[in-house]
Amino acid sequence: MVEEIGTTEQGDLIINVGPQHPATHGVLHLVITLNGETVKKVEPHLGYIHRSIEKMCESLSYRQFIYSTSRMDYLSSHINNHGCALAVEKALQLEVPGRAQVIRVLMDELTRIASHVLWWGAMAMDIGAFTPFFHAFREREMINDIMEETCGARLTMNYMVPGGVMFDLHPNFYGRVKAFIRQFHKKLPEYDELVTGNTIFRSRTRGVGVLSKEDAISYGCSGPTARASGVDCDIRKLFPYEGYGKLQFEQPLATEGDTYDRYMVRMHEMRQSLSILEQLIDNIPEGDFQAKTKAVLKLPKGEFYSRVETARGEFGVYIVSEGGTTPYRIKYRSPGFSNLSALDHVVRGQKIGDLVAIMGSFDLVIPDIDR
Amino acid sequence: MTNEELIARLQDIDPSISVDAGEWPNAHIEATAWPVLAPALRLCDELAFDYLFCLTCVDWKTHLTMVYHLTSTRHRHHLVVKSKLDREAPSIRTVSDIWRTAEFHEREVFEMFGVHFEEHPDLRKLILPDDWQGYPLRKDYEDPVNMIKL
Numbered sequence: 001m002v003e004e005i006g007t008t009e010q011g012d013l014i015i016n017v018g019p020q021h022p023a024t025h026g027v028l029h030l031v032i033t034l035n036g037e038t039v040k041k042v043e044p045h046l047g048y049i050h051r052s053i054e055k056m057c058e059s060l061s062y063r064q065f066i067y068s069t070s071r072m073d074y075l076s077s078h079i080n081n082h083g084c085a086l087a088v089e090k091a092l093q094l095e096v097p098g099r100a101q102v103i104r105v106l107m108d109e110l111t112r113i114a115s116h117v118l119w120w121g122a123m124a125m126d127i128g129a130f131t132p133f134f135h136a137f138r139e140r141e142m143i144n145d146i147m148e149e150t151c152g153a154r155l156t157m158n159y160m161v162p163g164g165v166m167f168d169l170h171p172n173f174y175g176r177v178k179a180f181i182r183q184f185h186k187k188l189p190e191y192d193e194l195v196t197g198n199t200i201f202r203s204r205t206r207g208v209g210v211l212s213k214e215d216a217i218s219y220g221c222s223g224p225t226a227r228a229s230g231v232d233c234d235i236r237k238l239f240p241y242e243g244y245g246k247l248q249f250e251q252p253l254a255t256e257g258d259t260y261d262r263y264m265v266r267m268h269e270m271r272q273s274l275s276i277l278e279q280l281i282d283n284i285p286e287g288d289f290q291a292k293t294k295a296v297l298k299l300p301k302g303e304f305y306s307r308v309e310t311a312r313g314e315f316g317v318y319i320v321s322e323g324g325t326t327p328y329r330i331k332y333r334s335p336g337f338s339n340l341s342a343l344d345h346v347v348r349g350q351k352i353g354d355l356v357a358i359m360g361s362f363d364l365v366i367p368d369i370d371r
Numbered sequence: 372m373t374n375e376e377l378i379a380r381l382q383d384i385d386p387s388i389s390v391d392a393g394e395w396p397n398a399h400i401e402a403t404a405w406p407v408l409a410p411a412l413r414l415c416d417e418l419a420f421d422y423l424f425c426l427t428c429v430d431w432k433t434h435l436t437m438v439y440h441l442t443s444t445r446h447r448h449h450l451v452v453k454s455k456l457d458r459e460a461p462s463i464r465t466v467s468d469i470w471r472t473a474e475f476h477e478r479e480v481f482e483m484f485g486v487h488f489e490e491h492p493d494l495r496k497l498i499l500p501d502d503w504q505g506y507p508l509r510k511d512y513e514d515p516v517n518m519i520k521l
Contacts, residue, residue, distance in 0.1 A: 047498035055508055217421050217444055220472030231444065238447065305395075305425075305440065316425050318440075331427040333440075338424075341475040370498060 026366030050370040062297040070156035073368035075115040076310035081160035087306035088162040100164035115311035126360035164290030205260040209358035220338035223313025229257035235309040262361040336368040395449040423470035465491040483508040
């Protein structure tokens with residue numbers, strides 16, 4: 001049961017943040033127990049945007065179920081789709097053409113940059129700086145235009161299909177991506193000048209909301225949230241898929257695990273993604289963009305698990321197949337769900353004013369948590 | 372550790388475990404063996420399964436199966452642990468004290484499948500409303516209002 005708003009017997013104040021609150025970036029409901037200004041406990045209540053995608057997928061075919069995952073982590077929709085496509089390909093032992101693989105990686109990295117850019121603007125806004133949000137949207141708009149031209153959509157792209165991608169690249173793609181690379185190289189140092197070097201920003205984030213390495217592992221954290229605590233957990237590095245093994249990029253790691261480190265890891269990740277784009281944009285092989293597949297896909301009996309690295313961390317797709325055209329059971333391991341479970345542990349003992357900064361650095365996307 | 376060594380090591384701990392080889396070894400255990408096996412998997416130096424990356428349940432109509440996906444951040448090996456549960460009164464020991472991430476995942480399985488996790492610190496509904504009736508992810512769940520049959 002939700003506690004009633006008011007004071008407890010010990011004189012602690014219980015307040016609700018959300019489900020409608022600008023700082024939760026979605027319908028997250030937190031019940032916070034406060035002792036003065038100090039947070040004693042944070043209890044998330046989920047489900048305000050639960051659509052039971054896992055149950056829905058049980059009656060969708062292996063071509064249809066991919067699209068529902070765009071609606072989970074809508075900022076990493078390409079990468080979610082990618083995870084599903086990989087699971088189906090693994091089950092069917094389907095070979096993806098070289099051109100399709102490169103297109104997929106390019107799209108994944110563009111998505112990662114778009115997601116991190118939005119996070120950067122939103123995080124600064126959470127802390128009280130409004131200007132960065134507009135700078136962030138300027139660059140994000142360029143990526144959205146690239147997506148719109150090739151995939152036909154700006155947010156829920158649904159571009160990945162089992163065996164490749166849905167269409168070939170638009171002729172303008174090369175020019176637009178190159179223009180974006182040039183622009184982003186110029187703008188990233190501006191981002192640092194605007195926020196990273198700011199004294200107020202540093203004093204509000206350094207040493208705030210520390211997550212230790214052991215706790216990050218135990219809470220199942222992944223992505224930049226865990227890497228800021230020093231856990232090397234990048235699926236692209238550890239279990240390379242789709243040619244990531246051949247690319248030159250680094251996995252930024254930090255040691256402190258505070259809000260500032262979570263911020264810095266994402267800033268470095270944008271540079272790494274940019275470098276991947278540079279390596280691939282002039283080396284897209286010719287050939288098919290899709291392998292030949294049957295119109296109706298039938299998976300063999302068995303269990304298939306695929307893992308991909310989204311902008312938020314490890315996304316897992318667990319398919320249990322009974323050999324038909326629809327899955328028997330699907331479980332989506334969403335990174336946000338596990339990352340959120342560490343929030344209570346991290347904010348205990350912190351000041352209420354820092355809660356929003358800590359939450360911002362976790363980069364929570366609520367539909368990804370609720371599924 | 373290779374999969375063969377891993378399987379041999381598991382059977383040293385508990386000879387009654389049956390293991391299928393595959394991409395990742397699948398260990399089939401009794402629910403009663405879990406309270407002993409789970410800490411052993413976490414604490415044994417050679418195994419060191421410290422990262423529970425997926426916890427879920429599958430309804431097989433005759434029984435439920437709990438599925439735990441484990442990996443080790445030190446050795447990078449994987450293990451899938453499965454345990455059959457009685458569908459009428461499913462119950463298994465919680466692992467939220469061993470892998471903290473299990474606390475939320477088990478609450479989700481509790482409300483969606485009706486599995487009772489013994490000694491769980493806070494076994495309440497997490498996603499569904501407090502007054503929700505039934506277990507939506509079970510195969511025989513019917514909701515005449517919200518479910519659209521395709």
